[in-house]
Amino acid sequence: MLTRKQHELLCYIHERLGETGVSPSFEEMKEALDLKSKSGVHRLISALEERGFIRRLPNRARALEVLKMPDQKAGAAPEPRPQVIPPQAANDxxxxxxxxxxxxxxxxxxxxxxxxxxxxxxxxxxxxxxxxxxxxxxxxxxxxxxxxxxxxxxxxxxxxxxxxxxxxxxxxxxxxxxxxxxxxxxxxxxxxxxxxxxxxxxxxxxxxxxxxxxxxx
CATH class of the missing domain: 2.10.109.10 (Umud Fragment, subunit A)
Structure with missing residues (x-):
């Protein structure tokens, strides 16, 4: 089970990824959840990562990927984003x-x-x-x-x-x-x-x- 703040943050990240294709900054997450400092955001991110809801993408600034939502079973893909990206070969x-x-x-x-x-x-x-x-x-x-x-x-x-x-x-x-x-x-x-x-x-x-x-x- 996620805490209320963990659930709020996960939904916010998922929504922003769907809108822009880019995960929100730590400052945006702090303000969206009305937290006092970015350290609180770091703790929530780490907790979500440990529970398998998100992962950090290497070599990219503030890049997060939502792996599942709370109402999905482990291993199930999250809802498709409205953004459509043409498929590219991995070595393109x-x-x-x-x-x-x-x-x-x-x-x-x-x-x-x-x-x-x-x-x-x-x-x-x-x-x-x-x-x-x-x-x-x-x-x-x-x-x-x-x-x-x-x-x-x-x-x-x-x-x-x-x-x-x-x-x-x-x-x-x-x-x-x-x-x-x-x-x-x-x-x-x-x-x-x-x-x-x-x-x-x-x-x-x-x-x-x-x-x-x-x-x-």
Missing amino acids: IIELPLHGRIAAGTPIEALQGTETLPVPAALLGPGEHYALEVAGDSMVEEGILDGDYALIRRTDIARDGEIVVALVNNEEATLKTFRREGTMIRLDPANRNYDPQRYRPDQVAIQGRLAGLLRRY
């Missing part, structure tokens, strides 16, 4: 445009370059994607490290709590969690050593949303 490789380095700390020039990055098709969902090499450590608490390759789905809109590529003042880009704060846009790091960045809406253009992460060892 897609060459994504690699648009240089993007700051996970202070904004730097980005969205330049003509190189490509080979990416397993299984890491990508529907839509158009590109890749950026992460520079900096301000998103480490979301599992995004310096030198990682962020796989970005092109979009010009964002919801609160999503990790996005934000183009600031039409010349500098950064990878941050998007928030609306009154009449301002707040770009939040995931590192307690960094402060949020606040801008007027006309200063920020969304260039894409984090869809996955590729790490080379």
Whole structure:
């Protein structure tokens, strides 16, 4: 049996995966369940993982997979998601445009370059994607490290709590969690050593949303 909070979190993750194909961030989960800290989310995630309801996907930022729901028998597949992804062979490789380095700390020039990055098709969902090499450590608490390759789905809109590529003042880009704060846009790091960045809406253009992460060892 799951506790009420465990059940709420599992349903929330399942719903978000069905809507966007991307699991929610720890900050989003904390706010959705009205928890005081992310440590409570970590404990709930670990409990659900131990009971076989979810699993963490390796080499991907904040990637979770729902294995079953409480009303399903062990081993039964969860309800199909409305998102339809064309089948890809396990060894299919897609060459994504690699648009240089993007700051996970202070904004730097980005969205330049003509190189490509080979990416397993299984890491990508529907839509158009590109890749950026992460520079900096301000998103480490979301599992995004310096030198990682962020796989970005092109979009010009964002919801609160999503990790996005934000183009600031039409010349500098950064990878941050998007928030609306009154009449301002707040770009939040995931590192307690960094402060949020606040801008007027006309200063920020969304260039894409984090869809996955590729790490080379």
